[in-house]
Amino acid sequence: MRSFVVIVLVGLLSACSLTPKLERPAPPVPASFPDVGHAAMTQGGIVPASAMGWRTMFADPQLQRLIELALVHNRDLRLAALNVEAARSMFNIQESTRLPSVSLDASHTRERALAQGNSGESRREVNRQVAVNVGTSAFELDLFGRVRSLSDAALARYLASEQGRDAAQITLVGAVAEAYFAQRLADEQLQLAERTLADWQQSLELARLLKQSEQNSSLDVAQAEGQVALAEADLEARRRALAQADNALQLLVGSELPGDLSAGLPLERQSVIAQLPAGLPADLLLNRPDLRQAEQMLVAANADIGAARAAFFPQISLTASFGYASTSLGGLFDPSRQVWRFTPQISQPLFQAGRLRAELRLAKVRKSEAVAQYERAIQTAFREVADALAGTATFDLQIEAQLRAVTAAERRLELSDLRYRAGVDGRLELLDAQRQLQAARQALLELRRAEIANRVALFKSLGGGLGERDITKIAAVTAAQ
The missing domain is CATH 1.20.1600.10 (Outer membrane efflux proteins (OEP))
Structure with missing residues (x-):
């Protein structure tokens, strides 16, 4: 972060700035x-x-x-x-x-899925995850x-x-x-x-x-x-x-x-x-x-x-988030449950058929x-x-x-x-x-x-x-x- x-x-x-000087x-x-x-x-x-x-x-x-x-x-x-x-x-x-737009996201996920046991048998399990994240999405560095x-x-x-x-x-x-x-x-x-x-x-x-x-x-x-x-x-x-x-x-x-x-x-x-x-x-x-x-x-x-x-010219955008994720609500804010994500992205036009x-x-x-x-x-x-x-x-x-x-x-x-x-x-x-x-x-x-x-x-x-x-x-x- x-x-x-x-x-x-x-x-x-x-x-x-690439704006030309304005001469009235x-x-x-x-x-x-x-x-x-x-x-x-x-x-x-x-x-x-x-x-x-x-x-x-x-x-x-x-x-x-x-x-x-x-x-x-x-x-x-x-x-x-x-x-x-x-x-x-x-x-x-x-x-x-x-300026970057900052958002707070909270989610609670419960899903029932098939899991493979040690004996090779399939069984049904219910998974739960609680997450809280603060981050920004696709902010362009100007x-x-x-x-x-x-x-x-x-x-x-x-x-x-x-x-x-x-x-x-x-x-x-x-x-x-x-x-x-x-x-x-x-x-x-x-x-x-x-x-x-x-x-x-x-x-x-x-x-x-x-x-x-x-x-x-x-x-x-x-x-x-x-x-x-x-x-x-x-x-x-x-x-x-x-x-x-x-x-x-x-x-x-x-x-x-x-x-x-x-x-x-x-x-x-x-x-x-x-x-x-x-x-x-x-x-x-x-x-x-x-x-x-x-x-x-x-x-x-x-x-x-x-x-x-x-x-x-290239456009550079950033996506980042920081938060907590846990399988239980009680341990959500434990320091060991911290998660983060940082995704910079650069885009350079190569062929636009003359549009630009x-x-x-x-x-x-x-x-x-x-x-x-x-x-x-x-x-x-x-x-x-x-x-x-x-x-x-x-x-x-x-x-x-x-x-x-x-x-x-x-x-x-x-x-x-x-x-x-x-x-x-x-x-x-x-x-x-x-x-x-x-x-x-x-x-x-x-x-x-x-x-x-x-x-x-x-x-x-x-x-x-x-x-x-x-x-x-x-x-x-x-x-x-």
């Missing part, structure tokens, strides 16, 4: 974001977007409640959490193979680092699953916010359609009154009726869009929407932070869980190469795939941030211009209505003014929703959405710096 302990300790201390590829993106000026740089005293909680980003109480429910009930996030637990168990299983490489790969995949869970939470928070603002848009579009229908119904009544007083023709009435019919059709479409938006939001939340939700704020009153410090492209590697996940998968693929290389080389090539290919996926994840993150920053730089000016367009359309409708009532202009001019105003208002709603969605996209692309830091704490940190 002393020699067994010595061999095990030597094997544990002398294990080498340089980020395949420009050194700075394009055309964003000073707004993209992290200034002193500003909390990074990745450290800004979703409660700080989204101040609408109804949206905060919906995000809370989604973090509890959403099935995709629940699956991501279960994947973490599964990966951790797999790592624990693989890690356990690096001289070439195969078991260690497999353990390192399992650990990297476990860490990657944790990052995947965080990435799933960021995605979920952003998806709930986007679905909520889409619902707000659908609700406001429905209200606008209802107001438009009411206005056009009044216009139809006016046209009929003028027809009765013979101040216009049946053509004006027909035009007004057609306009009301279009408004009614649009109203039904808006009702359908709102119902579908409710269904999409409920699916993300993962449960039925509670009836005690506070009233949602209109889009123009949504307090969503617009200016977020983007930092440098290299900072994304530290802030985005999906990039850290891709990096850990690259580490796992690199460790698999070490395990595939070690498979070419194919496994090594496959491991190298998997690493190349992991490198490509890592680089693609970086490029995708860079584009997401750059697109969101481009939107931040242009949406304010576009909304301002659209507001002026709505104001001009309202003024035109007011003047057209006065001229129509005075008989200066015909019905077509009034109808065109009404349609222009309705289209301008719908475009403004769409634009406001797109601008808020761009803020959400920037928040997500910078790695925000994990914490629940309060705005007052962030203000205190900013003031302290």
